[in-house]
Amino acid sequence: MPFGLDPRRVVSIARQPILDANARVFGYQLLYECGPAPLAPVDTAAARTLSEAVLSIGVDPLSCGRPLFITLTRSLLLGGAGSLLPPSTVIVLDEEINGDTDVVDMCTQLRQLGYSIAVTQFGPTATTPELLAFAQYARVDLRRTKAVDWNTVAGQLTARGIRPIAERVENAEVAAAAIGAGFSLLQGYYFCKPTTFHTAQIPARRLAYIKLLSALNREEVRIDEVEDLVSHDLSLSVRVLRAVNSAAFGIRHEVTSLRHALVLLGLAQVRKWASVWAMASLGEGDTSGIVGMSLVRARCCEYLGEVMPQREGGGYFLLGLCSMLDIILRRPMSVAIEDLPLPDMIRVALLGRDNLARTVLETVVHYERGEWDAAYAGADRLNVNFDLLPDIYADAIRWTRDLGDFAAAA
Numbered sequence: 001m002p003f004g005l006d007p008r009r010v011v012s013i014a015r016q017p018i019l020d021a022n023a024r025v026f027g028y029q030l031l032y033e034c035g036p037a038p039l040a041p042v043d044t045a046a047a048r049t050l051s052e053a054v055l056s057i058g059v060d061p062l063s064c065g066r067p068l069f070i071t072l073t074r075s076l077l078l079g080g081a082g083s084l085l086p087p088s089t090v091i092v093l094d095e096e097i098n099g100d101t102d103v104v105d106m107c108t109q110l111r112q113l114g115y116s117i118a119v120t121q122f123g124p125t126a127t128t129p130e131l132l133a134f135a136q137y138a139r140v141d142l143r144r145t146k147a148v149d150w151n152t153v154a155g156q157l158t159a160r161g162i163r164p165i166a167e168r169v170e171n172a173e174v175a176a177a178a179i180g181a182g183f184s185l186l187q188g189y190y191f192c193k194p195t196t197f198h199t200a201q202i203p204a205r206r207l208a209y210i211k212l213l214s215a216l217n218r219e220e221v222r223i224d225e226v227e228d229l230v231s232h233d234l235s236l237s238v239r240v241l242r243a244v245n246s247a248a249f250g251i252r253h254e255v256t257s258l259r260h261a262l263v264l265l266g267l268a269q270v271r272k273w274a275s276v277w278a279m280a281s282l283g284e285g286d287t288s289g290i291v292g293m294s295l296v297r298a299r300c301c302e303y304l305g306e307v308m309p310q311r312e313g314g315g316y317f318l319l320g321l322c323s324m325l326d327i328i329l330r331r332p333m334s335v336a337i338e339d340l341p342l343p344d345m346i347r348v349a350l351l352g353r354d355n356l357a358r359t360v361l362e363t364v365v366h367y368e369r370g371e372w373d374a375a376y377a378g379a380d381r382l383n384v385n386f387d388l389l390p391d392i393y394a395d396a397i398r399w400t401r402d403l404g405d406f407a408a409a410a
Contacts, residue, residue: 011053012375012390014368015062015397017289018069018165018187021179025289027067027090029187030054031370047081057394059086061401064292069118069137073097077106087114090137095120099130107134118165121145124152135162137185142178143168154182189369191290192327212236213279213321214340216270226270227259240265279321279328292400293368294324299396300364307392308382310356315346319357320364322350356382367393 015028032050054062054070062068071092072081082091091110097103107117111134118137119128122144132138138157145153150166157164166178169188178186212229215221230236237258244261245254255261262270279291297320305316325336333350342350349357363378367389379386 011050012367012370012372012393013053013057013062014370014393015068016187016189016369017191017293018067018185019191021184021186023191025064025066026185027069028063029069029092030062030071032070033370033372047076047079047084050076050081051084053390054085057397058401059088061397063088064401067116074103078102082106082110082115083113090116090118092118092137092139093120093131097131099128104130107131110134121153121157123149124156132160132162137163137165139165139167139187140183141167142174147177150178150181150183158182158184192324209279211340214318214342216267221267223259223262223267226267227262230262230270231258240270243269290324290327294321294328295400295403296368296393296396297321297323297361297364299399300367300392301360303392303395304360304363304382304384307388308360308384310383315343316357316360318342319346319349319361322346323361323365325350363389 012033014031016031017025018027018029020026032053059068067088067090069090069092070085071094073094074097076082077091077093077097082089085091093103093107110117116136117131117134118139119131119135121132121138121140123146140150140153140157142150154164163185164183165185165187166175166183167187169175169178169186169190171190171193175186175188175190212233215225215229230240240258240261241255244264255264279294298317299320301320302317322337322340322342326333329336333352337347337350340347345355345357348355349361352358359378359381363375363382366372366378367375375389376386379389
């Protein structure tokens with residue numbers, strides 16, 4: 001669907017991680033859709049709509065302090081969208097943009113303002129030379145570039161001081177080949193599709209965290225159950241006491257009782273930090289942002305569960321939270337969740353079977369990948385106004401960022 005200005009000013013925004021050769025998150029590619037209306041040759045209103053949508057969420061929650069790559073069409077570029085965004089933004093030039101005088105002038109201005117620029121290249125000689133002169137990054141779609149040319153393309157770009165980004169990397173084999181060819185950055189969902197699984201038993205410590213997550217996210221959980229679970233983990237107990245005795249909490253006298261601390265914090269707060277710490281412990285060694293993606297999914301699923309009219313039971317937060325347990329634990333989903341006391345509907349959905357909860361999860365996954373038509377179709381099946389999806393995703397991004405800040409402070 002072409003980018004345009006929706007008269008209702010509804011802009012769908014999602015993001016995709018860009019990883020380095022060591023599978024660490026380097027930055028995020030912003031995915032967006034402004035609606036079906038075509039852009040005028042120079043549409044300042046559309047540029048401002050996109051910019052305001054990004055800034056309404058906040059660049060920090062979207063980027064997590066890393067480079068944020070935002071693709072601009074020629075109309076958005078010349079309409080001034082780039083200069084409305086923070087200078088830390090990487091302006092990605094749409095593949096349809098040519099190096100005419102107006103574009104060159106705008107790129108010159110953006111570089112003078114401190115912006116980085118990324119261009120698109122499909123082969124050794126495909127990129128417009130006028131644009132390549134401004135680039136710090138170059139996107140290379142591996143599906144549209146012959147494999148025999150990968151080394152040449154990556155080598156030429158690197159020699160010019162341009163970091164090549166391999167796009168459409170969808171499996172581990174392609175990732176390894178791209179790294180071998182000299183690509184320093186990779187984009188795609190290959191990190192969500194492990195090629196091998198281990199079937200050994202899940203370590204006891206990780207299993208304890210899984211059970212803690214499951215218990216905390218039951219609607220009827222009691223404070224004594226939480227106390228029992230937390231008390232069996234020294235690090236969690238210390239974090240609870242540290243959190244409640246922090247200056248920000250405003251307690252005059254030191255709290256030394258774990259139960260008293262849990263009561264003061266309240267289950268809502270306990271759920272917040274325990275979800276982060278438990279997932280962080282489960283994902284120890286995760287560098288690809290999967291834990292963060294799981295938390296965003298969890299909040300999105302929870303929100304959808306609250307607004308859809310035909311809700312059948314709870315557990316939607318846990319649905320999203322566990323949706324990548326197979327990747328985190330490197331075990332088939334059936335093994336990863338076999339010891340979890342999950343509601344039947346959630347278990348069935350996580351195993352890939354069709355039901356209401358599965359539709360919720362797939363709608364969220366389609367949205368996070370920028371598959372707008374499929375996401376909107378899912379919202380329609382859930383009887384949810386699809387205009388709510390951008391707000392749901394934006395709130396989940398902010399919530400996850402705030403959750404990380406809270407956990408770090410404690």
